[in-house]
Amino acid sequence: MATYSDTDDVLATAATWAQSGRQIALATVTETWGSAPRPVGSHLVIDDEGNFEGSVSGGCVEGAVVAEAVDVIRTQKPTTLEFGVADEKAWQVGLSCGGRIRVYVEPVESPA
């Protein structure tokens, strides 16, 4: 069940970071196949220095999402990433549980 307890801190943290003037991106699990560790709707917030909070995979692919998010913050263009055993050629990281996930990474607009 996607209740506040799963996402509470992450979205609140995202707002706090953005309001304090930090450049940030929000990553969201949009689709999962097989035994993915975190449910659809799980969030990760990342700032332009690579600090992050939350999780989209319980630790397996966060590093790669953070690296990609720093690019998203720079370009201000959203992107969709895919991770899993089927995509080892495309990605250096994978999910050890054998699942597959798709993660949407979007910039959070800073206050003008």
Next chain:
Amino acid sequence: MKLELLTALNEERAARRAAIVVTDMSSGVQRLIKKHDGFGDDPLFDELDKRFRSSKSGMIEDENGQAFFLTVSVPPPRLVIIGAVHISQALVPMAQLAGFDVSVVDPRTAFASADRFPGADLCAEWPEAYLRDKPFDPFTAVAAVTHDPKIDDLPLQTALSAGCFYVGALGSRKTHGKRQDRLLSAGVSEDAFQRIDAPIGLDIGASSPAEIAVSILGSVISALRQKPTS
């Protein structure tokens, strides 16, 4: 995501109100649907309605094959049990296992004791006092099981006016008939009164306190997950 939308979403969450962020996956354009404000005119109405019920985020396509991601934010359901009775002792752990935040309210301190309810959020006060701290909302279920109108009536009325997703009251049809007289003369409408699940629980022939607890929990889950059958 615009910071304005994120802030508005966090406001809904802080107020225990349901909301959905709709993201157009091709353009990245987003909008916030606040359940509280209604969404009857929305082109995605059916899907939004279903998602508010299931509370599951997910990817959808509209009739033109356009992909949208729905980020669903729904407060955790609460169950407030009025009456620290034998049924409640069984209902508390069952409802907790099913994912509810459970509170038990009973001003009778002999009933509402920590020994009888280990690990429960227990309030040995009148419901009025509990409600001042934690008002009912549409994501709250209320089960009144004391048999005592002095304790049960006020939270039942409050639950109806707050739009709680489930309102149930223990008691025979005769007891419920007397309750109807009292609540109607206290200003509750006939329609509102009919929302009370009484005799409480699913009709499964429950007889022991634990069996009655199962039937109550079944009714609560049905009210949470299924469209009302009217």
